[in-house]
Structures are given as structure tokens and as C-alpha cells.
Amino acid sequence: MSLRGKAAIAGLGITRMGKNYSHPNAIGFATEAIELALADAGLSRSDLDGVLVNPGMTWGADVMASYTVQQVMGLKDIRLTATTNLGGASAAALVMHAAMAIDAGMAKTVACVFADAPLKPPKPDAKGAGGGAAYGFARGLNAAYGLFGANSGYAMVARRHMHVYGTTSDQLGAIAVAQRKWANLNPIAEFYKEPLTIEDYHSSRWVAEPLHLYDCCLVSNGAVCVIVTSAQRARDLRKPPVYILGMGQGHPGDDPVDTLASGAPMAKETAFRMAGIELRDVNVVEFYDCYTITVLITLEDYGFCAKGEGGPFVSDGRTGPGGVLPVNTGGGQLSAYYMWGMTPLSEGVIQVRGEGGARQVPKHDICLVSGNGGILWTHSTLVLGASA
Amino acid sequence: MTELVRPIPEITPELRPFFEGSRRGELVVQKCGNCGDLRFPPHRMCSKCLSRESSWTPVSGEGEVYSFIIMHRVYHPAFANQVPYAVAIIKLKEGAKMLSNVIGIDPHAIKCGMPVRVSFERLNDEVTLPMFRPVGS
Numbered sequence: 001m002s003l004r005g006k007a008a009i010a011g012l013g014i015t016r017m018g019k020n021y022s023h024p025n026a027i028g029f030a031t032e033a034i035e036l037a038l039a040d041a042g043l044s045r046s047d048l049d050g051v052l053v054n055p056g057m058t059w060g061a062d063v064m065a066s067y068t069v070q071q072v073m074g075l076k077d078i079r080l081t082a083t084t085n086l087g088g089a090s091a092a093a094l095v096m097h098a099a100m101a102i103d104a105g106m107a108k109t110v111a112c113v114f115a116d117a118p119l120k121p122p123k124p125d126a127k128g129a130g131g132g133a134a135y136g137f138a139r140g141l142n143a144a145y146g147l148f149g150a151n152s153g154y155a156m157v158a159r160r161h162m163h164v165y166g167t168t169s170d171q172l173g174a175i176a177v178a179q180r181k182w183a184n185l186n187p188i189a190e191f192y193k194e195p196l197t198i199e200d201y202h203s204s205r206w207v208a209e210p211l212h213l214y215d216c217c218l219v220s221n222g223a224v225c226v227i228v229t230s231a232q233r234a235r236d237l238r239k240p241p242v243y244i245l246g247m248g249q250g251h252p253g254d255d256p257v258d259t260l261a262s263g264a265p266m267a268k269e270t271a272f273r274m275a276g277i278e279l280r281d282v283n284v285v286e287f288y289d290c291y292t293i294t295v296l297i298t299l300e301d302y303g304f305c306a307k308g309e310g311g312p313f314v315s316d317g318r319t320g321p322g323g324v325l326p327v328n329t330g331g332g333q334l335s336a337y338y339m340w341g342m343t344p345l346s347e348g349v350i351q352v353r354g355e356g357g358a359r360q361v362p363k364h365d366i367c368l369v370s371g372n373g374g375i376l377w378t379h380s381t382l383v384l385g386a387s388a
Numbered sequence: 389m390t391e392l393v394r395p396i397p398e399i400t401p402e403l404r405p406f407f408e409g410s411r412r413g414e415l416v417v418q419k420c421g422n423c424g425d426l427r428f429p430p431h432r433m434c435s436k437c438l439s440r441e442s443s444w445t446p447v448s449g450e451g452e453v454y455s456f457i458i459m460h461r462v463y464h465p466a467f468a469n470q471v472p473y474a475v476a477i478i479k480l481k482e483g484a485k486m487l488s489n490v491i492g493i494d495p496h497a498i499k500c501g502m503p504v505r506v507s508f509e510r511l512n513d514e515v516t517l518p519m520f521r522p523v524g525s
Contacts, residue, residue, distance in 0.1 A: 140397035141429065144517055145489050147475045148463035155457040156477055163455070163500035209458035209472070255485075257455055257477060 004274050005388030007099035008234035008241035011041025011227030012349045017337035018190040019119060020221045026058050029223035030069050030115035037225035042238035043109065045073065050080035050107035050228075052097055054090035054340065056116025069113065080107040087373020088288050089249070090114070091224075091341025092380035096247040098228035108229060114342040115223030151216055151291075153375035155208035158293040161260050162210060164308065167296065169210060171311035173201040175292040176214040176334055178320030183331025185321060185359035190218055191335040215292045217333035224342035226349060231388050242352045245366070246275025246383030256376035262294075263379030264301035264370060271381035275366075279303055283363040284351050285325060286344035288372035289332040295319075298370055299327070326361045341371035345382065352384050392509045392517075393466045399514065402430045405444040410516040415506045417484045419445040426484035447482045449506030451520065454479040458495045474498055478520050492521040 013036025015029050016022070023029050030053065038044060053066040062068055065083040069075075080101045084090050091114055098110035142148075161167045180196035183189035196214060204213035234241035250266025252259070272278070279302065287298045296310035304325065305313035319327035330336045330347035337343060348369040350356050356364075364386060371380035399407050406428075409416035417426050420434040421441025433440055456476035462468050474495040479485050490498050491507065504520035511517060 140395075140400070141403065142487065143395040143464065144397040144511070144515075145475055145487055145519075146394070146459055146464070146467050146470070146473055147487060148459070149461075152457055152475065156455040159457060160455040160500060206458065206460040206472075209460060211457075 002274050003099055003103055003247065004245050004276065005231055005243045005385070006103050007228055008231045008243045008388075009095070009226045009349050009384070010229050010234040010237045010239060010241060011037040011043060011225070012346060013037030013040060013223075013225040014188065014346055015222040015224075017188060017220045017222040017339070018218070021119075023117065026056055026115040026117045026223070027068060027072055029117060029221065030113050030225070031073055033113060033115060033223035033225035034069070034073065034111050037111065037227045040239060041227045043227065045075065047109045048075055048111055049078055050098060050101060050110030051075060051078055052080070052082050052084060052094040052110060052112045054084050054094055054114045056114060056118065056340065058117050080110060086251075086378040086380070088290060088340045089371035089373040089378040089380040091345045092247070092369060092371040092382045093249065095226065095228055095244060095345070095382060096249070096380070099244050099247065102228065102230050108233070110228045111225055112228060113223060113225045114339050116339070117221045118219055119221045149208065151208040151211055154291040154293055155211045156257050157260060157297070157375065158210050158215075158291070160257050161293060161297070164260060165311065167311035169202065169212070170198065171315050172215055172292040172296065173198050173212070174315045174317065175295050175319070176201050178314070178317055178323070179289065179328050179332045180335045181320045182329050182359055183335035185357070186330045186336055187357070189331040189336035190220065191331060196335075211291060211293075214334070217290045218335070218338040220338040222337060222339060224339045224346045226342075226345065240353050240386070242349050243385045243388045244382060245385040245388075246271035246273070246277065246381065248274070248381045250379045251377065260297060261307070262297055262301050262372055262376040264298055264381065267370075267379045267381035268302055271383050275383040275385070277366060277383060281366050282368045283365055284329060284348075284361045284367045285327045286348040286351070286367060286369045287328060287332070288341060288344055288370050289328055289334050290372070292334065294372060294376070295327065295332075297376065298372065302368070302370075321359065329356065329359050329361060341380065344369050344371065348382070348384050352386050392511055394511050394517070395464050395466055396511060396515055406430070407515060409444065409446070410508055410518050411514070413508055414446050415449045415518050416444040416446050417480070417482075417486070418442050426480070426482055428484050428486045447480050447484070449518070450523075451478045451480040451504055453490060453498055453500055453502045453504055454485060455500055456490060456498055476520065478504060489519045490521070491519050492525045
């Protein structure tokens with residue numbers, strides 16, 4: 001039996017983003033986001049019977065993050081709990097888990113949470129051979145070759161995409177500029193008040209050439225929570241239900257520097273089949289955007305353009321405000337806030353509800369949301385709808 | 389012989405044959421004992437056939453730049469006077485890929501597909517790192 005339209009997102013909680021030090025750690029942000037989401041839905045703490053957590057980078061050894069949240073918030077009689085990590089593909093995966101559990105009768109009201117507080121980071125260990133060395137993560141050797149930072153993997157992908165398909169910095173910059181224009185319409189975006197021109201983009205420092213500073217996502221403290229419940233129950237709650245029409249995942253297991261591709265084609269196939277939609281039915285797109293190149297490759301992989309044609313596709317500003325294909329309408333992780341897969345998901349909920357204010361897209365019946373983890377390793381798709 | 393200043397990598401048991409090979413001027417990679425697939429860095433298990441058997445085998449040291457990035461920021465003091473420098477994925481003629489540096493060329497003159505050959509760069513008595521130079525340089 002298809003799960004199309006069986007579950008819905010009924011609540012959304014977003015803390016203040018960025019240099020927010022109002023909580024000492026990620027757990028504090030998680031609790032705030034859950035409270036905000038419950039209030040948004042018109043629910044109370046006692047209504048929750050499921051807690052699913054995607055811990056960010058700073059939860060450390062807390063391998064039972066979802067139970068930590070339960071304990072800290074005094075949540076009783078929880079019927080579904082899980083701590084899940086497939087990187088940036090997790091948020092959508094939490095929603096899938098919730099929707100399946102609700103349909104199976106295992107839970108009724110599930111909080112899905114991402115929280116992180118990396119802006120007081122631990123000191124990086126340049127030598128750090130690390131426990132993963134036996135399985136190929138030879139960090140000590142990486143450091144000897146001068147490879148540092150999280151940006152290098154995507155920079156390698158971007159360079160190879162440029163070599164194979166002729167993609168240019170101008171084209172990557174067009175994505176950064178389009179998303180900044182969206183952020184300039186989004187009061188909760190970290191870059192709300194700061195415009196970005198293509199000249200600013202080109203003059204920004206290299207993070208790992210060919211990636212400029214503005215090819216890269218923000219780093220944010222904060223948390224986002226969505227409350228998932230049955231579609232039937234969601235109709236009785238405060239906010240317009242955001243129906244979950246399609247869900248899918250795809251994790252090809254290839255080397256993305258070879259394929260220059262994500263798991264989107266697989267995840268899309270599953271999700272679109274469940275939703276009963278085609279690409280042309282999509283009104284608004286919220287893609288995972290850790291880097292500009294991620295957006296470009298994801299556009300190709302969903303079939304908005306052919307493989308290798310992502311560069312020309314984005315260069316005319318069609319994904320920005322007023323364009324024919326609105327993409328990352330809140331500014332995304334490049335310009336709004338870096339909450340892993342919760343960034344595209346939260347903006348998708350806002351758009352489908354019609355709560356986007358100055359950035360609201362006129363048609364918002366069907367929203368495509370993607371999640372992406374690691375270096376194009378994991379991928380998740382959600383199709384959200386205003387009606388079931 | 390001049391020694392290159394770099395963060396000294398730990399000679400882990402897994403990487404010891406690699407460092408020993410480099411010290412004697414031989415580039416070695418791991419070879420699956422069952423299907424013969426070449427891989428680097430070393431793994432306990434072949435991801436192609438799941439065999440746990442492996443050995444180290446010398447390769448020609450010839451290859452091409454598969455992809456590369458240019459680092460401009462100093463993340464470690466050893467690189468203070470080396471930026472900008474290129475970190476590359478080298479596709480060896482025999483098929484395996486390895487992370488390394490391309491040296492002896494302006495990093496902005498490097499191209500994907502450029503043929504390169506190994507060059508052993510000494511860090512200290514114990515550690516010599518294989519790096520790559522453009523063929524003909």
C-alpha cells in the first residue's frame with residue numbers, strides 16, 4: 001500500500017540561526033525547536049509519542065541523542081525513538097521513518113529534530129590518524145599532503161565537473177547569487193541584509209580552489225524540528241497540513257569524483273512513483289546545498305536538465321526570484337542557515353503552507369525536497385503537497 | 389638532500405609497507421589477493437570481492453591528474469610558505485587512484501588529464517612521500 005498522503009507535517013519549529021549562543025550545546029537548541037514546533041502545531045509535550053534525532057557535528061559521544069532529548073524534556077511513554085545519521089540526507093529520512101511508523105500504528109505524533117552548535121568548535125587535530133585509518137580514512141597522510149577542511153571533496157568534484165562538462169566559476173557563482181537574492185527576501189536568513197553580486201562572488205577568497213567562499217554553506221548554531229502526524233489528525237490542527245506525498249532514498253556507493261552524480265535518480269524514482277507525479281508537476285524546489293556544485297549536480301540528477309548541462313541551465317537566473325524554476329527559496333544553506341537536511345525541508349514546509357511572505361512562490365502545490373550526505377554519498381527525496 | 393617540511397604522518401601498521409616502499413624509491417599500492425584489484429589507501433577488505441587477502445605491489449609511478457584543488461589557506465604552519473599548492477587525485481596507469489601533490493609546476497597551470505610521474509620527496513629519515521611532477525619536467 002502506498003503511503004502517499006497518509007502522513008503530514010503539522011508543526012515547524014526554527015530557532016534563531018547563526019551566532020546564537022543562547023544554549024550551551026546542541027541539546028538545548030533541540031529542546032527549543034521541539035517546543036516551537038509543538039506550539040506551531042497547537043500541540044503539547046504530552047502529545048508526543050515519537051522522537052527522532054539527527055545529531056549534528058557537536059553531539060560528540062552522545063550516541064543515544066534521541067533518548068537524551070526525551071530525558072531532558074521529561075517526555076513520557078515514547079513509542080518510537082531513533083538517532084539517525086546519513087549526513088545531510090537525514091532530515092528527510094527521519095520524516096520517512098515517522099510516516100512509516102505512523103502508518104504502521106506504532107506512533108501518532110513524532111518530532112523529527114536536527115540540532116547543532118558548532119560555532120564553539122573543538123580544535124582540529126592536524127596529525128589525527130583517527131580510528132578510521134584501517135578502512136581508508138588516512139587523515140595523517142591527508143595532512144602531510146596538505147589536505148585540510150571539509151571542502152576538499154566537493155572541490156575535487158567541482159574541478160572534475162569543470163573538466164568533463166566545461167562548467168565555469170560564473171555558473172557556480174550564478175547559483176550563489178540567485179540564492180542570495182532569495183535570502184534577501186527571508187527575514188530569518190543569516191544573509192538577509194547582505195546582497196551578493198557576481199563580482200562579490202569572484203572576489204571572495206578561495207576556500208579550496210575552484211570553490212570560493214560563497215560556493216560554501218554557512219556554519220550555524222540552531223535547531224529545526226518538524227512534527228509528523230497522520231494526515232487525518234493534521235487536518236484538525238492549527239496549521240495547514242503539509243502532506244507527505246512521496247519518499248525515497250538512493251545511495252549508489254560509487255565514487256562521485258568518477259560519476260559526478262548523486263543518488264537522486266534512485267531516490268526520485270521511488271518518491272515520484274509513490275507521489276504519482278512527474279517532474280513538470282513540481283512548482284518549487286528545495287535542494288540540499290552544502291555547495292553550489294551540489295545544487296548544480298542535483299538539478300541534473302533530477303532531470304531538470306541533462307547531465308553536464310547544469311552550468312548553462314543555472315546561468316540565466318531562472319532559479320532565482322521571478323525565475324521559472326524557484327530553487328532554494330529561503331536562501332538555502334549558502335545564504336540562510338546550515339541545518340543540514342532541515343534547511344531545505346523547513347523552507348519546503350513554509351512554501352507549501354504559503355507562509356513565505358515576500359519570497360512566497362505563487363504556485364506551491366507540489367514541493368520537491370532533497371537531502372544529501374557526505375560527498376554526494378547519501379540522498380533522500382521528499383515530495384510535499386498542499387493537498388493529499 | 390633537502391627535507392620538505394610537512395606534518396609528519398604516523399606510520400600506522402596499515403601504511404608501513406607504503407612508507408617503506410617510498411623510502412626505497414618504489415611506489416606500492418595494495419593488491420587484492422583474490423581479484424587483483426589495486427587500491428589505495430589500504431583497506432582490510434576488498435570492496436569489489438570482499439576478500440581479506442591482500443599484498444603490496446609496485447606500480448610504474450605513471451599516471452594522470454584526475455582532479456585537483458588549490459589550497460590557499462594555511463591550515464598548518466608547515467604550509468605557510470607553500471601556499472598556493474595543489475592537492476590532487478592521481479589516477480595511476482594501473483588504475484588505482486591516490487591522493488598526492490603535483491609539484492614542479494605553477495598550480496594554476498595544472499590540468500585534469502595531465503600526465504604525471506612520481507617523485508619521492510623526503511620528509512625525514514623515516515618518511516618519504518610520493519608526489520607527482522608533470523611528465524617532461
